[in-house]
Amino acid sequence: MAYWLMKSEPEAFGIDALKARPRQIEPWDGVRNYLARNYMRDRMNVGDLAFMYHSNCEEPGIYGIMEIATPAYPDPSQFDRKSKHYDAAARPEEPRWYLVDVRYKRHLARPVPLANLRAQTERLKGFKLLAPGSRLSVMPVSPEHWEFILALEGTGSMR
């Protein structure tokens, strides 16, 4: 089993919205970055776990845990002219963008803010989220980093 981190803007779709879905499942659509796509399409498996990271908000950080609920399949929004994720270059017989469905697992008891992650330069060495200028919206998390971040969950502010 592998671990992941997936970013979302909570104003658009956050952990609360995922929990509120009827089956607590949602397609993770709109990813338009090739590396992020490749992670979903080629390396994710059903049952993998992912942190939900909230970006572009008052307190960026990790807020919840999701489970990968489906294998990757073509993102329907690429073919939808009315979608803001529409891609005129994508054709059904040759899809360009893929997604997975995610299922709500739980909220973190206490969110782990980005600032707290940044303070852990030693233990989180190599974590892609903390790489300068990193904007990847889907990235792998090593088992060691996953466990360490979960250990931060209950600790509140690290300051």
Place this chain on the structure above:
DNA sequence: GCCAACGTTGGC
């Protein structure tokens, strides 16, 4: 194939 221009991301 280079690279400048452009659009987007996302912390602050």
Place this chain on the structure above:
DNA sequence: GCCAACGTTGGC
């Protein structure tokens, strides 16, 4: 709202 970093586009 600012702006730095990054990915993509398109002219040449």
